[in-house]
Amino acid sequence: MIRFEKVSKRLSGRVVLDEISFEIEAGETFVIVGASGAGKSVSLKHMVRLLTPDTGAVWVGDECVSRARSTRLDRIRERFGFLFQSAALLQWLSVGDNVGLPLRMKSGLSDTEIDERVHEGLAMVNLEDAFTKFPGELSGGMRKRVGLARAIITDPEIILYDEPTSGLDPVTSRTIDRLINRLRSELGVTSVVVTHDLHSALAIGSRIAMLHEGKMVEIAAPQMFVQSKNEFVQGFLEAQYITTQGHWGKTPEAS
Ligand SMILES: Nc1ncnc2c1ncn2[C@@H]1O[C@H](COP(=O)(O)OP(=O)(O)OP(=O)(O)O)[C@@H](O)[C@H]1O
Numbered sequence: 001m002i003r004f005e006k007v008s009k010r011l012s013g014r015v016v017l018d019e020i021s022f023e024i025e026a027g028e029t030f031v032i033v034g035a036s037g038a039g040k041s042v043s044l045k046h047m048v049r050l051l052t053p054d055t056g057a058v059w060v061g062d063e064c065v066s067r068a069r070s071t072r073l074d075r076i077r078e079r080f081g082f083l084f085q086s087a088a089l090l091q092w093l094s095v096g097d098n099v100g101l102p103l104r105m106k107s108g109l110s111d112t113e114i115d116e117r118v119h120e121g122l123a124m125v126n127l128e129d130a131f132t133k134f135p136g137e138l139s140g141g142m143r144k145r146v147g148l149a150r151a152i153i154t155d156p157e158i159i160l161y162d163e164p165t166s167g168l169d170p171v172t173s174r175t176i177d178r179l180i181n182r183l184r185s186e187l188g189v190t191s192v193v194v195t196h197d198l199h200s201a202l203a204i205g206s207r208i209a210m211l212h213e214g215k216m217v218e219i220a221a222p223q224m225f226v227q228s229k230n231e232f233v234q235g236f237l238e239a240q241y242i243t244t245q246g247h248w249g250k251t252p253e254a255s
């Protein structure tokens with residue numbers, strides 16, 4: 001479904017992606033973890049060509065995103081929903097208008113139909129009451145959920161989530177996890193989720209990939225991922241107190 005073929009990218013003179021190759025299957029939830037600056041957001045951006053590889057190629061189905069021309073590229077992008085790390089809401093539009101924006105831009109729906117869909121979208125992220133509010137009036141976690149409603153409003157085939165649960169309280173985070181799982185099981189959505197939250201990764205991922213300094217150091221199903229011998233994966237697991245059985249381990253000893 002989405003394939004990276006030896007993708008390399010330099011930004012500001014630094015190698016940010018170093019010949020990474022992997023393939024995401026249709027209908028899976030592919031989770032990408034890794035330290036800050038590892039290249040996770042940069043990878044997502046390559047999938048919709050907000051960035052292009054210096055060498056290598058990115059494919060979506062049988063279309064080469066990294067070489068597609070404008071109309072083709074538009075068609076490929078329409079298959080995606082994107083939740084940006086920053087939520088990226090337009091401050092001067094109400095929540096309802098922010099969420100409805102992708103529908104207004106592409107569909108021939110009436111205003112009433114759009115409003116109905118927006119209400120449904122907001123209900124899915126437990127924000128029914130936010131319709132007439134403005135982004136500036138919301139908490140960070142609420143803004144993130146509005147961004148999520150906007151990413152799913154067009155029923156996209158593929159959804160890219162950049163840190164969907166960061167800044168959310170644990171209960172809301174699990175609501176988002178359940179939503180991602182539901183989209184997969186009920187609608188067959190393919191999801192790519194970037195997260196620091198390993199508990200979420202283990203709960204939603206069909207496979208978990210770890211990026212370290214622009215290289216893919218592991219790709220495995222959750223139960224195998226937690227047993228990885230890779231030193232960076234082990235460090236990452238230990239830092240979140242996760243044992244090789246995927247359970248909550250003991251807290252570090254006080255020094
Ligand atoms: N537009 C850009 N111009 C220059 N450098 C960039 C740009 N975007 C990203 N980078 C650099 O590329 C590297 C990887 O960035 P990326 O945003 O992918 O990190 P990340 O893994 O998403 O980290 P985080 O967990 O902090 O979001 C970083 O060193 C970053 O500074």
Ligand SMILES: [Mg+2]
Nearest residue numbers: 040041042085
């Ligand atoms: Mg990022």
